[in-house]
Amino acid sequence: MNIDEVSRVFKDLKSMIEPEAQISILSSNRLIITTSTDKLELIANLLKNYGFDHVKSVTAIDYPMKNIIEISYLISSFNNLNLSKIILTLKTLIDRNKSISKSLYKVWPSVEFLERETYDLMGVFFEEHPENTSLILPEDYKDIRPLRKDFKLIK
Amino acid sequence: MEIVDLILNILLHPSIFVPLIFPGFITILIIIILLIWAERKVAAKIQMRIGPLYVTRRFGGILQLLADLLRYMFAEVITSKDSDKFIFIASPIVALTATLLPLAVIPAGSLLGIELIALRTNISLLAALALSSLTPIFIIIMGWASNNKFALMGSLREGHLMISYEVPLYLSALSVAILHGSLDIVDIVNNQQRVWTVLINPFAAFSFFISVIMSTSRFPFEITESDSELVAGPYTEYSSILYGLVMGVPYMRLYVFTLLFVDLFLGGWYPLIDGFSSITLIIKVLIILLFSVFLRSVYPRYRLDQAIRIGWHILFTLSLISITLSLLIIGWVM
Amino acid sequence: MRVKEEQSLTGNIYNFVRKIVLWIIFKTPLKRLRNWGISYSLWPVHLTTACCGCEFGASSAPRFDAERTGYLPFVGPRQTNLIVIEGSLSKKMANAVRLTYEQMPNPKYVIALGACAIDLGIFYDSYNLVRVDEVVPVDVYVPGCPPRPEAIIRSVVMLQRKIRRGG
Amino acid sequence: MKTSLSKQQDNRKEIELFIGPQHPASGHMRFIGRVDGDIFTNFIPDPGWVHRGIEKIAENRKWIQIIPLVERAAILDAANMNIGYVIALEKLLDIEPPPRAQYLRTLLCEINRITSHLYGFGIAGIMIGSSTFYMWPFADREPLIDIAQLITGARLTYSYMIPGGVRRDLPQGFKEKALKALKYIERRLNNDYFRIFFDNPVTKARYQEVGVLKRDDAIRLGIVGPNLRASNVKYDVRKVEPYAAYPELEFDIAYEKEGDCYARLLVRVEEIRQSIKIIRQILDALPQGPIIHKKYEKLVSLRKLEEYQKTGIFGLPAIFTVLRPPAGEVISRVEAARGELIFHIISTGELRPYRLRMVTPSFRNIVLFRELISGARVMDFPAIYGSIDYFPPESDR
Numbered sequence A: 001m002n003i004d005e006v007s008r009v010f011k012d013l014k015s016m017i018e019p020e021a022q023i024s025i026l027s028s029n030r031l032i033i034t035t036s037t038d039k040l041e042l043i044a045n046l047l048k049n050y051g052f053d054h055v056k057s058v059t060a061i062d063y064p065m066k067n068i069i070e071i072s073y074l075i076s077s078f079n080n081l082n083l084s085k086i087i088l089t090l091k092t093l094i095d096r097n098k099s100i101s102k103s104l105y106k107v108w109p110s111v112e113f114l115e116r117e118t119y120d121l122m123g124v125f126f127e128e129h130p131e132n133t134s135l136i137l138p139e140d141y142k143d144i145r146p147l148r149k150d151f152k153l154i155k
Numbered sequence B: 001m002e003i004v005d006l007i008l009n010i011l012l013h014p015s016i017f018v019p020l021i022f023p024g025f026i027t028i029l030i031i032i033i034l035l036i037w038a039e040r041k042v043a044a045k046i047q048m049r050i051g052p053l054y055v056t057r058r059f060g061g062i063l064q065l066l067a068d069l070l071r072y073m074f075a076e077v078i079t080s081k082d083s084d085k086f087i088f089i090a091s092p093i094v095a096l097t098a099t100l101l102p103l104a105v106i107p108a109g110s111l112l113g114i115e116l117i118a119l120r121t122n123i124s125l126l127a128a129l130a131l132s133s134l135t136p137i138f139i140i141i142m143g144w145a146s147n148n149k150f151a152l153m154g155s156l157r158e159g160h161l162m163i164s165y166e167v168p169l170y171l172s173a174l175s176v177a178i179l180h181g182s183l184d185i186v187d188i189v190n191n192q193q194r195v196w197t198v199l200i201n202p203f204a205a206f207s208f209f210i211s212v213i214m215s216t217s218r219f220p221f222e223i224t225e226s227d228s229e230l231v232a233g234p235y236t237e238y239s240s241i242l243y244g245l246v247m248g249v250p251y252m253r254l255y256v257f258t259l260l261f262v263d264l265f266l267g268g269w270y271p272l273i274d275g276f277s278s279i280t281l282i283i284k285v286l287i288i289l290l291f292s293v294f295l296r297s298v299y300p301r302y303r304l305d306q307a308i309r310i311g312w313h314i315l316f317t318l319s320l321i322s323i324t325l326s327l328l329i330i331g332w333v334m
Numbered sequence C: 001m002r003v004k005e006e007q008s009l010t011g012n013i014y015n016f017v018r019k020i021v022l023w024i025i026f027k028t029p030l031k032r033l034r035n036w037g038i039s040y041s042l043w044p045v046h047l048t049t050a051c052c053g054c055e056f057g058a059s060s061a062p063r064f065d066a067e068r069t070g071y072l073p074f075v076g077p078r079q080t081n082l083i084v085i086e087g088s089l090s091k092k093m094a095n096a097v098r099l100t101y102e103q104m105p106n107p108k109y110v111i112a113l114g115a116c117a118i119d120l121g122i123f124y125d126s127y128n129l130v131r132v133d134e135v136v137p138v139d140v141y142v143p144g145c146p147p148r149p150e151a152i153i154r155s156v157v158m159l160q161r162k163i164r165r166g167g
Numbered sequence D: 001m002k003t004s005l006s007k008q009q010d011n012r013k014e015i016e017l018f019i020g021p022q023h024p025a026s027g028h029m030r031f032i033g034r035v036d037g038d039i040f041t042n043f044i045p046d047p048g049w050v051h052r053g054i055e056k057i058a059e060n061r062k063w064i065q066i067i068p069l070v071e072r073a074a075i076l077d078a079a080n081m082n083i084g085y086v087i088a089l090e091k092l093l094d095i096e097p098p099p100r101a102q103y104l105r106t107l108l109c110e111i112n113r114i115t116s117h118l119y120g121f122g123i124a125g126i127m128i129g130s131s132t133f134y135m136w137p138f139a140d141r142e143p144l145i146d147i148a149q150l151i152t153g154a155r156l157t158y159s160y161m162i163p164g165g166v167r168r169d170l171p172q173g174f175k176e177k178a179l180k181a182l183k184y185i186e187r188r189l190n191n192d193y194f195r196i197f198f199d200n201p202v203t204k205a206r207y208q209e210v211g212v213l214k215r216d217d218a219i220r221l222g223i224v225g226p227n228l229r230a231s232n233v234k235y236d237v238r239k240v241e242p243y244a245a246y247p248e249l250e251f252d253i254a255y256e257k258e259g260d261c262y263a264r265l266l267v268r269v270e271e272i273r274q275s276i277k278i279i280r281q282i283l284d285a286l287p288q289g290p291i292i293h294k295k296y297e298k299l300v301s302l303r304k305l306e307e308y309q310k311t312g313i314f315g316l317p318a319i320f321t322v323l324r325p326p327a328g329e330v331i332s333r334v335e336a337a338r339g340e341l342i343f344h345i346i347s348t349g350e351l352r353p354y355r356l357r358m359v360t361p362s363f364r365n366i367v368l369f370r371e372l373i374s375g376a377r378v379m380d381f382p383a384i385y386g387s388i389d390y391f392p393p394e395s396d397r
Helices: A003-017 A037-050 A109-122 B002-012 B014-020 B025-046 B054-059 B064-074 B085-104 B124-132 B135-146 B149-180 B185-191 B202-215 B240-265 B277-297 B304-333 C005-010 C013-027 C030-039 C053-060 C091-103 C114-119 C149-165 D002-006 D054-058 D063-071 D075-093 D099-127 D132-152 D174-198 D201-207 D215-221 D261-284 D302-311 D318-322 D361-365 D367-373 D380-388 D392-396
Strands: A022-027 A030-035 A054-063 A068-076 A087-095 A100-102 A125-127 C082-086 C109-113 C140-142 D015-019 D030-036 D039-046 D328-336 D339-347 D355-359
Touching: A003 A022, A003 A030, A003 A037, A022 D328, A030 A037, A037 A087, A037 A100, A054 A109, A054 D215, A054 D339, A054 D355, A068 A109, A068 D339, A087 A100, A087 D328, A109 A125, A109 D215, A109 D361, A109 D367, B002 B014, B014 B025, B014 B085, B025 B064, B025 B240, B025 B277, B064 B240, B064 C030, B085 B124, B085 B135, B085 B240, B124 B149, B124 B185, B124 B240, B135 B149, B135 B240, B149 B185, B149 B202, B149 B240, B149 B304, B149 D015, B185 B240, B202 B240, B202 B277, B202 B304, B240 B277, C013 C030, C030 C149, C053 C082, C053 C149, C053 D099, C053 D132, C082 C091, C082 C114, C109 C114, C109 C149, C114 C140, C140 C149, D039 D367, D054 D063, D054 D355, D063 D075, D063 D318, D075 D099, D075 D328, D075 D339, D099 D132, D099 D174, D099 D261, D099 D380, D132 D174, D174 D261, D201 D261, D201 D380, D215 D367, D261 D380, D339 D361, D361 D367, D361 D392, D367 D380
Parallel strands: A030 A087, A100 A125, C082 C109, C109 C140
Antiparallel strands: A022 A030, A054 A068, A068 A087, D015 D030, D030 D039, D328 D339, D339 D355
């Protein structure tokens, strides 16, 4: 994919989402959009209308020092072949102690199991998600969620 | 000497010899051991494998089923807490007995000059068919007594299948009776000295054979105990020797039906070997049995609704056609 | 248990019969026949616990053909007498393995495949795994990650020898 | 999942069916279904029975130790798991392996794709009761596993790719053996498989028009791999974002229009054909040259270098144990046998990754169980399961 097309998409998105969110380029065909939790659904709807039709991954990263958890949605497209060459990261930061975020299930149904897994392994509660129940760990799991940084494997 | 003669006389009396030795219990045991071994070996051959071998290396693992039976024999009998214990234990035994009952009226040629039929009646075909329909009922009871969801669903499937294969099975058997003008199997076989029924009325033979395949849950109709969703169907809860019995039931049923099939359609014990006509019969039976178990390595299984549709749409129609054909032939000859 | 009055005269008939049957099975030549039958009829239950299951599948497939030894993967716990633990055992799965083991009729055997089954192997510090020997008693361990199908068949042969020796 | 089931607790007409994990067709997995007569009214997958926590363990491993770790997610597709991670790591390190290494990687990936699809066929066959079609594909995997073993020395778990290249060169006489195996597999695939299974009337009755996944639904649910392509979406990472040697190779995207179980199997058949085509091209056009990046070739000891030049086996340099990629965030995607595999790695310049996210294709396809089997007949469950080619350890990680 040539650089022109990425920069065209970049410009389109920039004009579309600013000033609610910031967009930057990570590498040749990886874009990053950063936004706050309450604007997340708005931005997601804009992106969906632009042509990004599914979510590839929901990655939650724990930063105990900064007291935040970063949630990245990796978004791309199956329908639009130009967009499918781009992976767009939609990032939001949430408070680590509360760890409540807004579910994007209404925008992209493909996040369902990814968000459920994030809830299970990272302990991030997604509001308005149809099923915030354990998926992978045993149902009676009580400990700290394993992907948090303060969960140590060998004591 | 007189005592030996007496014992021999008792043993060789048809009403003892037939159910106990040939074509009854002992023959069935030997045939099942050979048949299951052959089934596994034939499947292995098609699948580029060797199959059971090390149990008796010199004879190609022919005793494999014996080893399995021994294991069943010495395993712990488990009856689950929620099951209806008496029925749970009794129904496999009754099912086994019920499966063997039709042998009393099915003739099996002659051996050493003795006519091998335990009970000669002039309605033996009807009696054989009626007795053969007992087994599925006990299979259904097994699933019910187990008190297990998979077993219950297996029973339901057996019930669904039963009503769809029994009608074509009986109709096509009756079309043979119409053709030969008799309900006595011995008469029917004797009528086939010159030409076999399968050549006169192939529709009846086809629908009878497919119904038999369906009723004994061979592939592609292995639906009752379909393991990929029902574990072992009605037999899910059965362990040890009880499972050994219920595993034998479909094979015995297949054997009994094959005997009937050969008598009705393939000319029974003709061409005759003097005094030993059973040998002709048993060779034909073995060929049909091998063919039925060979289907396992060719076909996947049909879905339940598809099997029922085959039963009612194709087999039922064919059996009606076969009855019409029999009537037409009878009318033409008359 | 309180001894009933009839039993005080005749003794416990059930126990008496049981003792006789056990004596016949274990103290007479019948024992050898039993062990011979069981050893050539090891049927593993369908319980795939982790990724060594692919090699477990391959061991039944044509090139290796474990059916030669009378080993036939079969459907339910009631009809089988062998559990093959394929690799690691998660906490959720450990309950299932224990349940399956208890559902199986005696005599029953366990083969544990892979480094994970021995000491968790490459996942030695995982938070969700348990060791197999904490869950069920194991008869034969097979090392490897994953073990080759030949090794799996060899473990079956080893178990057969063990049974025929009277194990 | 408890809540959604208890909603219908009072409905006495339906029975609740727990399928697995000890069940002939469940694999390492549990399903909770509600059956009304012969129809599943509700079908919920319950994964996590093989969860080993690879993502967490990776945070406690050095960068080079993660290579064997990630391939344990799907050991029958190990090369594709490897290449996803190694590409991500190389992006962080900012190195590009030499062309010969790229071709060798592609070769192993395609061999793995074929063996993985054959495994899937075997499972699909036994699920609908065809024992022959379990045995045949499993038997025909073996020649290809032999080839992979010639390259790497292992049956399934290769750990063949290292940052900057691959561990070994091809042995002598490899090309002839590989061509022979390819010819064999092609003959079996095009004749015997169709005769025994794909053209079998029973197979067609079981698979056609069962478990139909429409194009819009496939996109909406974010399905990947052959299951997506069977619903008429021409999306293949090897074309969209070519990696390794794929830009220079010629192949087509396999796709079908119907979206039913039969189409999903036929897509895999076509993919095997394309893989054979790719392997033939690689064997013809394999460039000469080193198999490891120059930067690392300099770092090994003299003895190891001599061995490398003589036998083509590259001993790992000691520097790999203290590999420290610069800080950064990297996302790599590759087309594994079951679909798109994503690695999202956060590095802080330490000895170990800060966070490694691995999204496997099976995990993204898990939703298909609920979507396709709810409303299907009970006997359709194994047919659909077989056609999805779902591998629980890959999903649970």
